[in-house]
Amino acid sequence: MKMPPVRTLCAPVAEWTAALATPAFVFDGAQVGVALEQFAALARRAGLKVLFSVKACALAPLLKLVAERVDGFSVSSWFESRLARSLLDDKGMVHLTSPGLDARELAAAQEYCTAITLNSLGQWQRLRGNLASGVQAGLRVNPQRSYAADARYDPCRPHSKLGVPLPALRVALERGALALDRLDGLHFHTHCEAESYLPLVETLAALEAALPEVFGRIRWLNLGGGYPAGAAHAGELAACLRALRQRHGLEVYMEPGKGIVGAAGSLVASVVDLFDSAGKAIAVLDTSVNHQPEVFEYGRVPPVLQAEPRGAFRYLLAGGTCLAGDLFGEYAFAEPLAIGSRITFTGVGAYSLAKAHRFNGHNLPDVYLRRADGTLQRVVHQDYGDYARLWGAD
């Protein structure tokens, strides 16, 4: 499938953020629209339904835009399920799964959900009976096929807590320990930042071969997230899903997060100090890795819009907190940086807002949404009052 080039459809972020006070997270609604259109094309071609994974970015005005173009939301908690339902009204699916689900969380969440996927055989035995009649019951299976290079991102790592391991599921089925007539669907999620749909095709073939009686009974299959809309081999995925639906009459869901919002979010910062440290030029920013914790946790080096890989001026971009390792990495620029120079980290729309925190008492960045018509709106602004309330001040 030929995908439209992503960046060219959208106005350059540096232009429409030039006058903003920093630090600021900015989301480009047009860019989200491009990703949504790509997923819609894949959904039409493969006959699947798209649920946006709220954990990637729960920014309500953005979710409102997304809600118009997806079949529902996938969520991980009752807070997410309530937010999702409030934005969808009664129009879409809300599908929850979480290894941390207990009876109290399930009771609170289920009034907002259309389906709840239980993560282990223990959860199934304890909680299946608590599901209201209108909420479909799924089970998460762990296909034990690892694709992610970093074990911290690999749902199929050894001794994984995510889903019932396939061999254990087979044993449960053979012992009659899983009542198939009460199972509405199967869920799995095995990948992150995949470049090709082939792992999904292989996993589906392996699961169908291993669980014929389950595929013969269930009503839906949830393929999880981890795939951008433009991943390679979409044709193979579409053919595989069409055949699967013909054989078993299944509804198929996919729940992408990063693939929809990742490219649409940028973090705009400014240089607040410049100095030399033992022969390296340091540029301190008015943001920190606390606003993009994946930089610190996973050693991600986010692209910088203004960087020029062959540029003559190299800087170590540093966050402004006391943490020695609060560093974004080394970048080259065509011109020397100055106090006030803009630094725009791109591709940070997923897993940044939810994880950002206020270490050192630094405020969280403002959050802006640029709508497809070009209007720019500040949708979140926090101040000292929010900080003080967090710590129990009156």
Ligand SMILES: Cc1ncc(COP(=O)(O)O)c(C=O)c1O
């Ligand atoms: C169960 C499940 N579904 C969907 C997603 C979304 O994945 P991504 O944002 O990589 O598309 C995740 C991410 O962790 C997940 O755990």
